[in-house]
Amino acid sequence: MQNKGIVRIFAVLFGLVCIYQLSYTYLTYTKEKEAEAYAIQKHPGEDASRLREVAQRVYLDSIGKEEIFAGISYNDAKDKELNKGLDLEGGINVILQISVKDILKGLANNSKDPSFNQALLATDELQKDSQNNYIDDFFSEFEKIPDAKLASPDIFANKNLSDDIIYDMTNDQVEPVLKKKIDESIASAFEVLRKRIDKFGVTQPNIQRLGESGRILVELPGAKDIERVRSLVTSTAQLEFWDVYKSEEMFSFLFSANNLLKEQTDKVEKIKENVEENTEVDSTNIDTTQVDSLKTDADAAIDDLLADAEDSTNVETQVNPLFDLVAGQGGQGGPVLVSVLKKNADQFMAYLNDPKVRALLPAEQRYAKFAWGKAEKDSEILDLYAIKGNRDNSPELSGGVITDARQEFNQVGKVTVTMQMDGKGAKKWEEMTGRAFTQRSQIAVVLDNVVYSAPGVTTGAISGGRSEITGDFSIEEGQDLANVLRAGKLPASADIIQSEVVGPSLGQEAIDSGIMSFAIALVLILIWMIFYYGKAGAFADVALVVNILFIFGVLAGLKAVLTLPGIAGIVLTIGMSVDANVLIFERIREELAKGKSQADAIKDGFSNALSSILDANITTGLTGLILLIIGTGPIKGFATTLLIGILTSLFTAIFVTRLFIDGYGKNGKELAFSTGATKNLFKNVNIDFLKKRKVAYAISLVIILAGAGSLATQGLDYGVDFVGGRTYTVRFAKDVVPTDVEKDLIATFESAQAKIYGSNNQLKITTKYKVDETGEEIDAEISNKLYTALQPYLTDGLTYDEFTNGDEDKQVGIMRSMKVGPTIADDIKQAAFWSVLGSLIVVFMYILLRFRRWQFSLGAVAAVFHDVLIVLGIFSLTYKFMPFNMEIDQAFIAAILTVIGYSLNDTVVVFDRIREFFKEHTGWSLDKNVNGALNSTLSRTLNTSLTTLLVLIAIFIFAVPLRGFMFSLIIGVLVGTYSSLFIATPIMHDTIRKVGLKDKAPKEEEKKK
Known part of the structure; x- marks a missing residue:
């Protein structure tokens, strides 16, 4: 072999470089072991894993900038260590789908044009089995509509796009303009998410766009708070400031609504009584087909009376259908109308939004919007607010005017989030707060349709554009909210179409x-x-x-x-x-x-x-x-x-x-x-x-x-990667029989599988239950159902929180979870x-x-x-x-x-x-x-x-x-x-x-x- 000297020198130098690169990993490992030992010494109890986790993080933060060796700090070493994936370090991985449909509707100013909305509906249906991007399918469906023009003034030839799209442009000319605008919006969404994640606090986060499909991969090794991450990446951060009604201004409407619902309930009871009276005869002397027909007619009448909002199982037992769901009254002169238990919130809101009920609103309140307040920690109650809406459903002031936001503490030590507005926002804010002071009313701070606070104004109009959001925030919640507001809102909704959580x-x-x-x-x-x-x-x-x-x-x-x-x-x-x-x-x-x-x-x-x-x-x-x-x-x-x-x-x-x-x-x-x-x-x-x-x-x-x-004949055992669904790796304190567990799961989810995964006390559970539906509420519903179905096999006293996050001390619960939507599975x-x-x-x-x-x-x-x-x-x-x-x-x-x-x-x-x-x-x-x-x-x-x-x-x-x-x-x-x-x-x-x-x-x- 020629040039042995060169090969020898290269091999030695390359080896030294590799040792140097790996030294960062060694330094990080030694310091993290020190932090672990410190945390164990400070919180030695068997059930203190969360406290140890916090103590370990605080310790590493305190020594982060201290020199370990040759000018290298822990923070430097952590940044250059060998990255470990989710399956080795634990953490959260999600693929988000930025809604191209939302972007199109925004570009079209939420057009009511029949051709536009027909094409959107057809595209939604086509996307269920299509491998194309949403925008390509939209163009295809739009072309099928006779004489439909993308450059219509009612669609994209509007004021916002006047510099790019004019009336006489053909569909072929409009398409590349829309594609460019959509790509810019997705790039904007990517930047917003990147800014949020950079401030999240995990090391070596990974965020990247996946092709041109509007999908964004977010990977957070070491992250453990699932709900916090979900909220961070899916929140659109649609911040709005609205005037609100005082509680006494809406009492008359609430009484009228309850009376209407009560009348419907009384009619239902009378129909049922008639059915019972007509069927209480000797069964040997009556034609059973007539009884069946009578019952069918009664059922139809009941369904008509309970259309849209009412649940017949609740109506049967309620004297006052609306007020029976109320858990507390709002204060006189305050913005809270009533308080309702979380479990009844959907039913209560369905009643209020029923067209027959909304028809009872006075003319001056016809555009009123009802919204729940932010859920307080460890509370089962939600407060209801009535917002002064308008014909266009647009607030006087939105979050686009926010230039800075920070988590701070108020005079009594509570966590708050302060915001600074630009000049235009400051002027409008001064106008709104001046009006609220004069009328002794409140202004609701609404983020993603949730009222975070509704403060009154006691010192006159607020100039300078500085405002504050108060609430029962933890420090992390305050930091996340400030981070989200500072990063800005997403240009469209972001749905989690694939997720993986590893304990x-x-x-x-x-x-x-x-x-x-x-x-x-x-x-x-x-x-x-x-x-x-x-x-x-x-x-x-x-x-x-x-x-x-x-x-x-x-x-x-x-x-x-x-x-x-x-x-x-x-x-x-x-x-x-x-x-x-x-x-x-x-x-x-x-x-x-x-x-x-x-x-x-x-x-x-x-x-x-x-x-x-x-x-x-x-x-x-x-x-x-x-x-x-x-x-x-x-x-x-x-x-x-x-x-x-x-x-x-x-x-x-x-x-x-x-x-x-x-x-x-x-x-x-x-x-x-x-x-x-x-x-x-x-x-x-x-x-x-x-x-x-x-x-x-x-x-x-x-x-x-x-x-x-x-x-x-029997095919293959396809995983959720290929067919969609949710899968959970669940560990139990004792060995379990998968067939027994599977029967209980099928009773809950209709379709489910349970298989031994590794050892006999660990199962891989898969279900396609509501695989087509997305959202935090669906994920929470399935987790709750899983927790309930597995109760006979779980450790006594294991809480829902311990189950969903995988109890580290007891080594039981959900150790890993994964969700794959049917579209991405294809x-x-x-x-x-x-x-x-x-x-x-x-x-x-x-x-x-x-x-x-x-x-x-x-x-x-x-x-x-x-x-x-x-x-x-x-x-x-x-x-x-x-x-x-x-x-x-x-x-x-x-x-x-x-x-x-x-x-x-x-x-x-x-x-x-x-x-x-x-x-x-x-x-x-x-x-x-x-x-x-x-x-x-x-x-x-x-x-x-x-x-x-x-x-x-x-x-x-x-x-x-x-x-x-x-x-x-x-x-x-x-x-x-x-x-x-x-x-x-x-x-x-x-x-x-x-x-x-x-x-x-x-x-x-x-x-x-």
Whole structure:
């Protein structure tokens, strides 16, 4: 090897850089351990996890800027440490869908144009099954409406868009303008969210736009307060200031509303009494069809009377339908009308918004809007306000005038949020507060339709534009509110279409299992290499350790995120990286067997192995690249580590191992590249693989047909990634029987599944209940139903809050949750399909270019299809009785692509040797060349497969959440090894013979002709 000095210097410098990058992680780890010890000492109780968490955070904040080493503070180190993903650190990951529909309606000034609204409704329906962006489907639906013009004055040719859209523009001319405006709005939403998240307080947050679909990924490692995060990212921050009615101004309306509802109730009771009187006769003397008809008529009458707002189950027992729901009266002269229990709030508001009830409002109050006040902590009561609305439903003053907002404390020490307005806002605020002072009325501060406060004005008009929001805020709530107001409002609503929450306990367990599997796999490989190759194996082990250092150093330097599948990718890379050394050592052994000197054998061995190493790693790398481009979350983490591992493995195997071997042999020392036990293994092997190909074809056909039959009849166990739904990982104090739990869940959710996940006291619960609906209230409803359904199996005294957040002290409750909407599930399914198909096409083209014959490409791709079908078939045949999770999700697609890469790796090495044999043995027949090549690579094939299997089995045993993932890889490695010998090569051989393209090299056959 030339330029050894340069390689040595580069390797040393690169290693030092990696150690430097990883030092930040070490410094962070030591300080966090100190903080943990401090928190435990301060709050040693068993049920003090929350207190310890706060104490740990306070400790780290206090030392954040102190120097730890060489001018590096904890804050500096934390910013540059190796990032851990949600599955290792816990935290929250959401994908938000910015409503393009809301943006369009805003651009059209909430147009009432029938064509516009018809197109919106049609687009909403189309989007349920469409893979297109909302705007493209909207244009498509709008074009279907005869004579409809986007540039209509009633739609987009309005005052706000007058600089961009004019009346005589065609639809085709308007479309790019709207697309640009929508993109600007989504970019604005992204900026608003980024500003909010930057102030949230978690380290290493991740926020990014996902293509042009209006989706935004938000990932907050370490975040634990689920509701706080949801509120932060979905709040539109629509701040408005409204005049409000005094309580006595609305009393007359409330009495009238109650009387109307009472009259309807009385009518219902009379109808029911008539039904009962008419049916209390001897059943033997009456036609039952008449009774049924009478009951039907009564039911219809009742439904008519209770239209829109009334719940018949409540009406039956209420004397005063409206006032029976009231839990308290508002004060005289104050803005609070009444107080209502939270559980009755929806019913009460439905009564007030009923058209018949609203018709009772006096003419001067016809535009009144009813809104609830902010829910106080630990209170079950909500206050009701009546806002002085107007025809346009637009406030005199909105949040757009806010230039700054801060969380502060008032004179009595309560948390408040102060706001500063711009000049225009200050003038309007002075006008509003002056009017309120004169009329002794109040002004409501309304954020996202919730009244945060409704203060009166006691000192006259307020000038300067400074105002204050008061309420029963915690410091965190005050900070979040100020942060939201300062960042500004979202230009449209943001719905969570996919979310994942991982508890910190589960994250720590993932780290422990990952480290355990990593360590065991590494030890097994190190021992095997020494056992098989002796001192040369020890040199390969050193290179392997250097490779691991390089992988983690590069990950830290690139600020990549390490996930549990990422650790699996590293461990798998370790197993596969051994392949490069195995190829080199096997070639050196062959050269030594030919009688060459050690120096020449080493030189030729490295040179001859290089082609196979590059081909094998490039094909694997191509599948990893497709995963990186198409995948998200854990899959992207897996692909990142796989690609980095391939690059570092190539460098360490080709250059670092060579440095050690050359350094050892430069003084004439002998290096055997084997041990006494392995010296003659596979030396005189001469198997006629081609002769056995028909038997192999038959075996493969039987397995594939059995799998295909199972796929057709019982299918696969699709995860929520592909079908949508919610899934929860719930841990119990004692072992549970999943079938018993599932029955109780089905009774609650109609459709649900419960499976053992890891241990017998942990279940993975999946439901599609209300999968089409989004919003915090829906999530809360399902969590409540889950908590109620699981009561017989939960620890006594476990509160709802402990259950939903995963009690860290008791180690029970929801440890992980995930929600995937049906729309994004379709997108994930489509991306998975294209990723698999794309990898096959890319690899086919690479092999075609590399080997110059389509028969080689056909053999490789046929083997890949063979392997994928068998893995899918086995999953279909076994998922119902296997004791671990075998769902088909994004991680499984990563596994399939890895199987493709591994299978190709194996096949390409064999093909490379066949091509070499064609060149070396020009007098041999095609069959002899192919069999000879297969036998010569058998040692390498089995060696690599064995080391890779050792790695996978170690992960399978210790990394419980990855068992399904690892099982597919184990099957893939076994089948991939088999297919490279008995499927890929025979198909290549048979197609060459069938089309009469016998290899140019076999001169012997040409002479016979």
